[in-house]
Each structure stands twice: as structure tokens, then as C-alpha cells.
Amino acid sequence: MEKILEINNLDITFKTTAGEVHAIRGIDIDLEKGETVAIVGESGSGKSVTMRAVMGILAKNARVNSGTVKFHYKHEDGSAAEVDILTKDKKWIRKHINGKRIAMVFQDPMTSLDPTMPIGKQIMEGMIKHFNMSKDEAWERALRLLNEVGISNAENRMKNYPHQLSGGQRQRVVIAIALSCDPDLLICDEPTTALDVNIQAKILELIKKVQKERGISVIYITHDLGVVAKVADYVDVMYAGKIVEKGNVNEIFYEPTHPYTWGLLSAMPDLETDDDRLYTIPGSPPNLLYEPEGDAFAPRNSYAMKIDKLKEPPMFEISKTHSAATWLLDPRAPKFEMPVEIKNRIERMKLASGGAEK
Amino acid sequence: MRTIDYTKEPLLKVENLKQHFKVNRNFTVKAVDGVSFSIWPGETYGLVGESGSGKSTVGRSVIRLYDPTDGKIFFDGNDISGKMSKNTINDLRVRMQMIFQDPMASLNPRKTVGDIIGEGLDIHKSYKSRDERTAKIKAILKKVGLAEEHISRYPHQFSGGQRQRVGIARALIMNPKLVIADECISALDVSIQAQVVNLMKDIQEETGTAYLFIAHDLSMVKYISDRIGVLHLGHLVEMGTKDEIFENPIHPYTKSLLSAIPTPNPIAEKTRAAIPYDYATSGLNYSKGSYHLIDGTHYVKCTDEELESFRKKY
Numbered sequence: 001m002e003k004i005l006e007i008n009n010l011d012i013t014f015k016t017t018a019g020e021v022h023a024i025r026g027i028d029i030d031l032e033k034g035e036t037v038a039i040v041g042e043s044g045s046g047k048s049v050t051m052r053a054v055m056g057i058l059a060k061n062a063r064v065n066s067g068t069v070k071f072h073y074k075h076e077d078g079s080a081a082e083v084d085i086l087t088k089d090k091k092w093i094r095k096h097i098n099g100k101r102i103a104m105v106f107q108d109p110m111t112s113l114d115p116t117m118p119i120g121k122q123i124m125e126g127m128i129k130h131f132n133m134s135k136d137e138a139w140e141r142a143l144r145l146l147n148e149v150g151i152s153n154a155e156n157r158m159k160n161y162p163h164q165l166s167g168g169q170r171q172r173v174v175i176a177i178a179l180s181c182d183p184d185l186l187i188c189d190e191p192t193t194a195l196d197v198n199i200q201a202k203i204l205e206l207i208k209k210v211q212k213e214r215g216i217s218v219i220y221i222t223h224d225l226g227v228v229a230k231v232a233d234y235v236d237v238m239y240a241g242k243i244v245e246k247g248n249v250n251e252i253f254y255e256p257t258h259p260y261t262w263g264l265l266s267a268m269p270d271l272e273t274d275d276d277r278l279y280t281i282p283g284s285p286p287n288l289l290y291e292p293e294g295d296a297f298a299p300r301n302s303y304a305m306k307i308d309k310l311k312e313p314p315m316f317e318i319s320k321t322h323s324a325a326t327w328l329l330d331p332r333a334p335k336f337e338m339p340v341e342i343k344n345r346i347e348r349m350k351l352a353s354g355g356a357e358k
Numbered sequence: 359m360r361t362i363d364y365t366k367e368p369l370l371k372v373e374n375l376k377q378h379f380k381v382n383r384n385f386t387v388k389a390v391d392g393v394s395f396s397i398w399p400g401e402t403y404g405l406v407g408e409s410g411s412g413k414s415t416v417g418r419s420v421i422r423l424y425d426p427t428d429g430k431i432f433f434d435g436n437d438i439s440g441k442m443s444k445n446t447i448n449d450l451r452v453r454m455q456m457i458f459q460d461p462m463a464s465l466n467p468r469k470t471v472g473d474i475i476g477e478g479l480d481i482h483k484s485y486k487s488r489d490e491r492t493a494k495i496k497a498i499l500k501k502v503g504l505a506e507e508h509i510s511r512y513p514h515q516f517s518g519g520q521r522q523r524v525g526i527a528r529a530l531i532m533n534p535k536l537v538i539a540d541e542c543i544s545a546l547d548v549s550i551q552a553q554v555v556n557l558m559k560d561i562q563e564e565t566g567t568a569y570l571f572i573a574h575d576l577s578m579v580k581y582i583s584d585r586i587g588v589l590h591l592g593h594l595v596e597m598g599t600k601d602e603i604f605e606n607p608i609h610p611y612t613k614s615l616l617s618a619i620p621t622p623n624p625i626a627e628k629t630r631a632a633i634p635y636d637y638a639t640s641g642l643n644y645s646k647g648s649y650h651l652i653d654g655t656h657y658v659k660c661t662d663e664e665l666e667s668f669r670k671k672y
Contacts, residue, residue, distance in 0.1 A: 225548075253623065280556060349621075
């Protein structure tokens, strides 16, 4: 398989008036061509900041302390190239990466579209800038893109302004813009959070279809595990600027090991949940203004041991693809059982999927 | 466990509620067009639908933030739909409370939490001394899982989940019989959502308030509600107990809505496709339909022929 993105030991702090916020505390992510990885976590866990670092659009007060973001791409003549995005300046990234090779779909389509410009023009913009395309040619391609993302009557829609479209259509336009320059990597930052469930399903199916046709890689940032289950091949669970569990999608959903993943899974009731109470993670995420001592999750973790308060757990390997950062996996740790709620839940899920797991 | 006595008079009865907004001389938005439902004391009624279906409008009309265009609303035996007497207004403003979606936008940033929660007490003069007021506020803070010393803090000093707890405390301090929760968890993180939902359930168990739970997250609605109404384009297209709706949906819109819920189950999820539904091409006419009983308390709004066709497709 061909690697497309490698993030190694990324560490970022933000300088604020209140002090330094250590938002990303050492992250490794690998992504191969054609794959989908989902980054899951609560707000403030650093999932968006990581992707902004990949796009080279970090805020001015951010400082990268260490790490590399290696992106593999092909020049126009077909020769392969590799670049560390963190070492390049904004101008270079804008010219060679943003929109052209890595494109992004943002959460709220109303704020990511320009309200004063017809949508056709917004789709053409990137192609004209990046490929020196003529206006007519760009117009033709924009039309094709609109058809591809499922907007009917595309010819007339080209002259519409964003406010004349519904929420789902707007998000389709945003996806069309992202696809306009044939990117190798698509980053979707909560692409469906602002949309209704029935439209959400359509948009996810659209992204999936486009991914299959073009063979591009996709990174999803989301907190909705239902979305993750639908689209992802691999999952990274983030908490307080660190990845606490990573694995392929079946491992995360059917054999979760980190207490935080348990909490996330059970906090969202499935349609069969009839327990009296939802299993919750008590408390709220830590303020990264103050460097957490030991495991950042320890104060909210009912499985926490003494060592959790003293020393940060390393990643323990469970299988070739599956690993988790919790001291529970240390050979010296006492035997542990996951909460009954989750156990029942996983049993139910396996049953519902027809015992497909062998 | 809490039991609901359905033989008693309902706490809230909404009959053929219409809420139209006039945009200009030629165009009126019919946000809610003939909606009827009842809520019994101690019950949770879930109202679901996509954005623009009118679910928030129903909530706001019921608590009389809007003047209903047509229809009747009875609360606790009193008619609250037309012009109300002073007594009725006072009673309504005490006995029915609302929790809003965004806790940051609905709490006054310049007031302390104590004053925000105590405002209802101040207006209705429901305390004899300052000490009694403070004691009441502290008691309610404790009930929603905050600490007594939070009384003098400001909203910005809290996290999102804590702020929503303040919003709940503000609604609960008047001992309401009905709380309207308008998307009260959708702005919160997943783990915090579960905390807030558990809290709402605990409070219901303790005080016996009824909830009108408005949301678009169907799995959460199923978890918290006793009965559910499905709203689409201002019409209540299907209603019944949560089991009736989820086990045996009849209306194509409900079916499509249920099929679209993503479940955290990757193997099942990868092969599942949502059932499409489009009102414009479905050939249905909501305004012609009347309520047809399916079984128990399960009703579908449609015409006879439409019901026939729903059943055939099954």
C-alpha cells in the first residue's frame, strides 16, 4: 500500500492571555491511499487543530514544538514527491497543497460559502487559480461536478447564491468545491453535524461514492460514533490532545479497551437501549492550560489506579492494528471487566449484524 | 419506576393548533398546520422531525411565546390559547417552564448564576426572606449536580454541560408541572449529553414533572420518551408510544427517518442504506389526511387510500 500522510509525534501549544495551552501532546497518524480514517473525540480534544496543522492553516498564536507532517503526492509530470508541511511557509502551501491536493469540507456550509458570490463562480475559482483553466472549461467542469454531487437542474443552479439553497444542497456544493481540483486527500470536519439525519445519510453516501470512484483518502473528524461506524476503516480516539485508542473500526466497536472509548460508546444510546440509566463519564474534559499530571483521563476514570495519577500510560499494543493508552493493559495490572452496559451493548450489536464476526 | 395514569385528565391538551406567519401580502408560512396531542402528568412526550418541520414552533406556541393562529391549548384545565386572565398568565408562567438549546445564548452573561436561577422567584415573590431565597437556590443547585458555591459565579465560568445544568435549575426552581426542552442536549458533547439526560430522568422520578422533549436525535428521543409524535411540514404525521413508532412505523416519512439513524455498529452499518422519501414526489397530501387508528394509541395521519398504499408496500 502507498502511504499518503504520516503524522509523527505532533506537539502544538497555543499562546493565550491566560497562559500556554498544550492542545496537542504527541500524535501519530498514518493514512494510506484510498483509506478512510475517523478521528473521534469531544470538543477541545484537539481533533480539529491536528487537521488544521495538516492543512497549514493553524492560528497565528499556535506554536509547533515538535513533530512532522509528511505528505506524499505526485507532481504534474507524474514524479513522486514528499514534503513536510510544517516546514513550508503559508504561501507555498497555498499554491501547492490547499485545495489542490488536500481539500477540506467544513462543518457549517453557511459560513464556509461566500454569501455574495454565485455558487458556480465559487466552484470555478479553485480550478482557475490552480490550473490556469479558461473560464469556459471551468464552467463545464463545475457543471459536471454539480451533477456528480447530485444537484438537479445544475445549469440554473450555477447562478444561485448560497442562501437560495437548502442546507443539504449547500453542503453538496461545498463538497463539489472540495473535489474541483481532484485532491488526493479530503478532510471532512464534522461534515454532517449541522444537518438533519436523513440528509446526513445522503451526504455520507455521497462522500463514500466519490471516494470509491476517485480512489482518494478521507479523514473524518467527528464526535458521532454512528457516522464513524458507517464510513471509517480505521478509528483514532482522541482525548485531551492525545490518541488514547486506535484500531480498525471493528476492533474499536466490538473490542474497545480504553475506558474513555467505553464511555463514548455507551453515552450514545442505540435503538435497543432500555437500561434505566446511560453509563456516563463523570465530570468534564480537563483544561489544558494546566498540564495534566499522569493520565489526563484519570480524574474521570472509575478504573483509575494509583499509577494513573503519577505516570502517563504508553500505547500498549493489543493486535497489529489495535492499541490503547491505558495502564489496564500493563501485565502487572489487576484483571478488569468492562461495564455491563457496554458488554450487553456489544453482544446486541454482534447479534444485529448477524454474527458476521468470526 | 414511574407509572403514568392515562385515565386521568391530560396535563396539556393541544387541539388542532395552527401557527401561521405572514411574510407578505401574498405569502404565509404555515409552520404548524393542525397539530393535536396530549401530555399526561409525569410523562415524557418526544417531538421529532427535521429542521423546518415546526417542532420548535409547537413548543413556543404551547408556552405562549407566540399567539396561535387557530386551535385550542388547555393546560391543567385552563384554556391558554386565546387572551388569558391575569391569574391564568401567572399560573402558566410558573407551572410551565422552558429549557433552551444553547446554554451560552440563553443565560444572561452579566448576571450571577444565583440571580439567573432566582429571577423567577423574584418576579413571582415566592419567598419571605433573603435567606429563604438563597436556601431555595442552593437546594436546586445541589439537585442538578452543581455545588453551593457556584451561586455567585457567572455563566462564562462554567463548562457547556454545567451551563445546561444552570438552565435546568432555572426551569425547575418554580416546581413546574411541564418542562419544554427544546433541543436541550444537541449543543452538548456526547458524554455530557448522557449526563444531562440522566439528570432529567432523575428529576422526573423525584418531582413527577412532565417533559415535552423536542429533538432531532431519534435514538435519544427513544431513550427518554414514553410517547412520540413525528412532525413533518407542520403536520403530525404519526404518533404513538415509542414502541409502536419504532417497532411498527407506518408512514413513509417515519420509515425514512428511522432508517436514516446511524447506529454505532460497523458491520450492520456498512451494508445498510436509508429509505428515501420526498414529499413532493410521494403523491401524498398531508392537509387532506385524517387520523387513522392503527392499534392501541398509534395513529397515522393520511387518507384511506394512502393508508391502503402504505400497507401494501410493507
